[in-house]
Amino acid sequence: MTSPALPSGRAATPREIIAESLWRANRSKTASARADFSDVSAANRAAIDWAVEAGVVNGMGGGKFGTGWNVSRQDFAVMLWRAAGKPPASGSVRFGDAAAIADYARDAAAWTEGSGIINGIGGSFELQSSVTRAQVAAILQRYLTKQEGEITLIAAGLVKVYEQLGWHPAGKVAVKVSTGEPPASNYLRAELIGDLVRSVSGTIVECNTAYGGSRAASAMHKQVAADHGFTAIADFDLMDEDGEASWPVTGGKRLDHILVGSHAENYPDWLILSHYKGHAMAGFGGAIKNVGIGASSSSGKVLVHSVGTRTSDSIMYSDQDAWLEALAEMVDGFVDHVGKEHIVYVNVMNRLSVDCDCDGRPAEPDSDADLNWNDRESRSTREQNDKSVRPGIASKTVDLSGYATIYVGFPIWWGEEPRILDTFVESYDFSGKTMIPFCTSSSSGIGSSGRNMEQLTSGATWLDGRRFGGSVSVDELGAWADGLQ
Numbered sequence: 001m002t003s004p005a006l007p008s009g010r011a012a013t014p015r016e017i018i019a020e021s022l023w024r025a026n027r028s029k030t031a032s033a034r035a036d037f038s039d040v041s042a043a044n045r046a047a048i049d050w051a052v053e054a055g056v057v058n059g060m061g062g063g064k065f066g067t068g069w070n071v072s073r074q075d076f077a078v079m080l081w082r083a084a085g086k087p088p089a090s091g092s093v094r095f096g097d098a099a100a101i102a103d104y105a106r107d108a109a110a111w112t113e114g115s116g117i118i119n120g121i122g123g124s125f126e127l128q129s130s131v132t133r134a135q136v137a138a139i140l141q142r143y144l145t146k147q148e149g150e151i152t153l154i155a156a157g158l159v160k161v162y163e164q165l166g167w168h169p170a171g172k173v174a175v176k177v178s179t180g181e182p183p184a185s186n187y188l189r190a191e192l193i194g195d196l197v198r199s200v201s202g203t204i205v206e207c208n209t210a211y212g213g214s215r216a217a218s219a220m221h222k223q224v225a226a227d228h229g230f231t232a233i234a235d236f237d238l239m240d241e242d243g244e245a246s247w248p249v250t251g252g253k254r255l256d257h258i259l260v261g262s263h264a265e266n267y268p269d270w271l272i273l274s275h276y277k278g279h280a281m282a283g284f285g286g287a288i289k290n291v292g293i294g295a296s297s298s299s300g301k302v303l304v305h306s307v308g309t310r311t312s313d314s315i316m317y318s319d320q321d322a323w324l325e326a327l328a329e330m331v332d333g334f335v336d337h338v339g340k341e342h343i344v345y346v347n348v349m350n351r352l353s354v355d356c357d358c359d360g361r362p363a364e365p366d367s368d369a370d371l372n373w374n375d376r377e378s379r380s381t382r383e384q385n386d387k388s389v390r391p392g393i394a395s396k397t398v399d400l401s402g403y404a405t406i407y408v409g410f411p412i413w414w415g416e417e418p419r420i421l422d423t424f425v426e427s428y429d430f431s432g433k434t435m436i437p438f439c440t441s442s443s444s445g446i447g448s449s450g451r452n453m454e455q456l457t458s459g460a461t462w463l464d465g466r467r468f469g470g471s472v473s474v475d476e477l478g479a480w481a482d483g484l485q
């Protein structure tokens, strides 16, 4: 029996192999939807679903992906550029065949050339030649090296930010991070924080979760910490693997004590290194969530979530305000015990998803390219042009029952309210309430935004809105609101 000949490095590369390569270069992320093509095999399905959802490839029309079709060097540049988030190019293409570049490929060609990712062949881009398998490998290697370079820069920047704090810990430093729920959460990557953690000789600390998942038990949680690269940059300490410690809350309204992992007692100094992002129950999560839930032992987490009423069972609780207050009081108890001068907080805004790092399948964060409103094809522009789109809101549990007047503030997008405001006004019953819209914008007025939203509610009284510039001050806003009383 003879094996089929393997393709040589000089062979052309078909679309499904390009999708596969780019998917792997982007951490093999899982798409939330299935692309509807009739010519995709199971082996390439995950990669192609991702590539379509990320806007890296489109179909060929007629329900076909185009499996087996070879990709030109020009189109490969376009796909790579889209996968990188459509970064802006500085300068134009200098290759000999620059005049022949298709309009849709111009920015991509300029970026791939300008950043040294595509070097050309004998001074020419060779636009229409099929990209060979060897070329794909070399180009991807340069692309990934460039990305790694960017991470090194951010990592060094993080150390500089920390140094500005002028904090000099004398004792053993605990670095509290979220290890991130597998398989695809947006936790702070080890390569991003490694330099900072090493610069304080820190130990990365965490506690087990209270909602199941892969981090609810010590052995699995340690494996996640290793899989996510944390054990390669520092010692890792699962603070509640040997039990918990009870620390008092003085003058608390919701809690009289907190439960932290017992190893917390071993650390005099704490660097709270938080990934700032959305959170399904709290709305957003940063340092308070990282300590309040993150440093609580598994039962301590239930204690906070249930507002001091239990230490086991569900973390769900009906009173949103009360649990948020309990969360803040947990941090109060923590800070009192450790001592204010022994804690610093660094919040990192990176991969800002509406979903928390405790969500293993978070929504993809908005990239700069998604929000580029000068690009007619960007995601925000496409969403904004379709009045039926309703982007999801991370937290829907806010209780508006005690309010008679509601100020609805938003930035102007394409002369109107962003579509997520439509989601918001449709998510609640505003009957009997007075609604006052206000917006910021570069130059446009508030236009029809208030009327648009009015049509989506019933029984509410909508007043005329007001537009402010992007840099409006809190005082200016306050004076306007007071004037309406």
Ligand SMILES: Cc1cc2nc3c(=O)[nH]c(=O)nc-3n(C[C@H](O)[C@H](O)[C@H](O)COP(=O)(O)O)c2cc1C
Pocket (backbone or CB within 6 Å): 371, 372, 373, 380, 381, 410, 411, 412, 413, 414, 415, 416, 439, 440, 441, 442, 443, 444, 445, 469, 470, 471
């Ligand atoms: C997708 C998008 C569309 C926008 N469309 C408009 C517009 O039509 N008119 C305008 O004056 N500003 C527009 N802007 C600018 C925002 O209104 C402005 O960024 C916002 O009010 C916040 O101000 P800041 O950017 O100074 O923080 C747009 C911004 C984005 C992200």
